[in-house]
Amino acid sequence: MEVRTRFAPSPTGHLHLGGARTALFNWLYSRHNDGKFVLRIEDTDSERSTQESLKTILESLKWLGLSWDEGPFFQSQRSAVYKAHLEKLINERKAYFCYCSHEIIEKKRKKALTEGKTPKYDGHCRDLDVFHPDKPAVVRFRTPREGFTRVDDLIKGEVIFNNSELDDMILRRSNGTFTYNFVAVVDDVDMRITHVIRGDDHLNNTPRQVLLYNAFGYTTPAFCHVPLILGQDKNRLSKRHGAVSISNYKEMGYLPQALVNYLVRLAWSYGDQEIFTLSELIEKFDLSHIGKSAGVFNPEKLLWLNSYYIENSSGSYLVEQIFPILKNKYPGPFQKEYIEKIINIFRQRCKTLVEICEKADFFFTTPSSYDIKAVEKFLTPGMEKILNNLIIKLSHWDGKDSSMLENIFKVIVENENIKLLKLAQAVRLALTGRTVSPGIYETIEVLGKEKVIERIKRIIEYIN
RNA sequence: GGUCCCAUCGUCUAGUGGUAAGGACAUUGGCCUCUCACGUCAAAAACACGGGUUCGAAUCCCGUUGGGAUCACCA
Numbered sequence: 001m002e003v004r005t006r007f008a009p010s011p012t013g014h015l016h017l018g019g020a021r022t023a024l025f026n027w028l029y030s031r032h033n034d035g036k037f038v039l040r041i042e043d044t045d046s047e048r049s050t051q052e053s054l055k056t057i058l059e060s061l062k063w064l065g066l067s068w069d070e071g072p073f074f075q076s077q078r079s080a081v082y083k084a085h086l087e088k089l090i091n092e093r094k095a096y097f098c099y100c101s102h103e104i105i106e107k108k109r110k111k112a113l114t115e116g117k118t119p120k121y122d123g124h125c126r127d128l129d130v131f132h133p134d135k136p137a138v139v140r141f142r143t144p145r146e147g148f149t150r151v152d153d154l155i156k157g158e159v160i161f162n163n164s165e166l167d168d169m170i171l172r173r174s175n176g177t178f179t180y181n182f183v184a185v186v187d188d189v190d191m192r193i194t195h196v197i198r199g200d201d202h203l204n205n206t207p208r209q210v211l212l213y214n215a216f217g218y219t220t221p222a223f224c225h226v227p228l229i230l231g232q233d234k235n236r237l238s239k240r241h242g243a244v245s246i247s248n249y250k251e252m253g254y255l256p257q258a259l260v261n262y263l264v265r266l267a268w269s270y271g272d273q274e275i276f277t278l279s280e281l282i283e284k285f286d287l288s289h290i291g292k293s294a295g296v297f298n299p300e301k302l303l304w305l306n307s308y309y310i311e312n313s314s315g316s317y318l319v320e321q322i323f324p325i326l327k328n329k330y331p332g333p334f335q336k337e338y339i340e341k342i343i344n345i346f347r348q349r350c351k352t353l354v355e356i357c358e359k360a361d362f363f364f365t366t367p368s369s370y371d372i373k374a375v376e377k378f379l380t381p382g383m384e385k386i387l388n389n390l391i392i393k394l395s396h397w398d399g400k401d402s403s404m405l406e407n408i409f410k411v412i413v414e415n416e417n418i419k420l421l422k423l424a425q426a427v428r429l430a431l432t433g434r435t436v437s438p439g440i441y442e443t444i445e446v447l448g449k450e451k452v453i454e455r456i457k458r459i460i461e462y463i464n
Numbered sequence: 465g466g467u468c469c470c471a472u473c474g475u476c477u478a479g480u481g482g483u484a485a486g487g488a489c490a491u492u493g494g495c496c497u498c499u500c501a502c503g504u505c506a507a508a509a510a511c512a513c514g515g516g517u518u519c520g521a522a523u524c525c526c527g528u529u530g531g532g533a534u535c536a537c538c539a
Contacts, residue, residue, distance in 0.1 A: 116465030424498035
């Protein structure tokens with residue numbers, strides 16, 4: 001049978017790390033099995049669903065490279081399907097109308113919670129067996145009062161729930177819209193989903209859903225509840241732990257492959273391997289190597305992975321990725337070739353694209369100030385003469401031959417009997433305004449002879 | 465609080481009855497060096513606890529403790 005998985009976000013916010021990972025697992029599993037990956041938008045809550053959220057979720061999925069084969073399907077547009085299913089349940093007396101007011105139930109619920117009891121609908125309307133077309137009503141599922149419901153989970157194993165723990169859940173709200181547990185089941189059946197891979201937090205919902213499958217006479221899909229991602233304080237990951245949405249990471253200069261690689265390794269493993277290409281993941285991914293316990297999000301490891309991919313991605317790819325960030329920060333125009341050279345001298349020193357943009361500022365603007373302490377330390381009285389000498393020598397340089405460039409420095413250092421450190425730092429200050437930068441020779445080469453000479457002249461004027 | 469899930473270095477994890485408990489991130493130190501990085505070498509660092517089962521348990525069972533999830537006319 002064809003493997004069909006789905007990702008079913010509700011458009012009530014950004015795509016966050018946890019959601020991205022379940023999307024990724026679903027996507028990988030379908031790809032691994034030559035199956036289909038379905039995208040479904042769970043927007044039955046019209047109040048909280050927004051177009052804005054939908055847009056960023058779709059963008060994030062695309063950015064991560066998680067393409068879907070079918071959909072997006074919108075639950076808000078599928079009420080006919082739900083209605084038909086609901087009628088079936090009502091006709092078979094498996095669901096009933098409930099006229100209890102929201103306020104009273106809410107009151108009872110809060111009371112139970114404060115008393116430390118499990119709040120449950122008391123079943124007031126369960127056996128009333130009346131129908132008031134004019135009164136507002138919800139439709140509830142007639143949950144079996146006795147017996148057990150078993151959930152066979154691919155990760156957690158067999159989990160048994162006592163039906164007496166479950167109450168009569170609402171299938172349709174009084175405003176006519178349908179609720180999650182109901183539509184999720186109908187849709188998963190209708191879309192022929194074979195594997196439901198989702199967050200751990202849904203495990204407690206699963207027996208209710210299984211009961212619905214049974215009520216309809218449908219067979220259940222395979223369930224696979226993936227452990228959650230926790231923040232450093234071991235609480236469920238949320239905004240207060242800092243950046244949690246995929247779009248945040250894009251803005252901060254992370255590469256999609258780094259996110260994918262990080263996310264997949266949180267909970268899943270393949271022996272000692274840490275780095276995976278996408279095709280490797282598709283080939284190797286399986287459900288049986290997903291761990292059972294929740295994992296703490298480790299931003300440092302993500303950063304490391306990002307620096308790995310920055311170091312190992314092609315220059316042209318990185319140019320493409322960094323372009324929007326660059327445009328945002330410096331006035332153009334930008335030449336591809338120039339950008340690529342800059343990336344190549346920063347790729348081993350930066351962990352994000354944004355960091356490259358920041359550290360490479362002197363390639364786009366002339367330094368407006370100099371590190372005062374460093375000026376005192378390296379631009380000592382004798383240096384002016386030496387720098388002028390360097391300017392003369394540089395003017396005879398062809399601008400390309402790096403060994404010749406190194407030789408220019410070497411000769412000066414020998415003749416003047418100074419340390420290379422001192423010369424290099426003085427020049428670095430002139431070119432960048434700082435004492436930290438990529439290697440001085442490569443910096444000179446990329447910046448270009450004219451600008452280098454100009455900036456050295458500038459700093460000579462500055463010290464005078 | 466009820467129910468459910470979980471438990472190997474600080475963190476992510478390998479491990480499926482017999483290992484010197486392995487790798488990675490982070491940390492610390494050395495080397496490399498024009499600064500910063502990269503790289504490289506090394507170090508420190510874990511089986512939550514208590515009972516069983518077994519010739520033998522990180523691995524199996526039970527309990528304790530700890531952590532998490534969930535208990536909506538949200539999904």
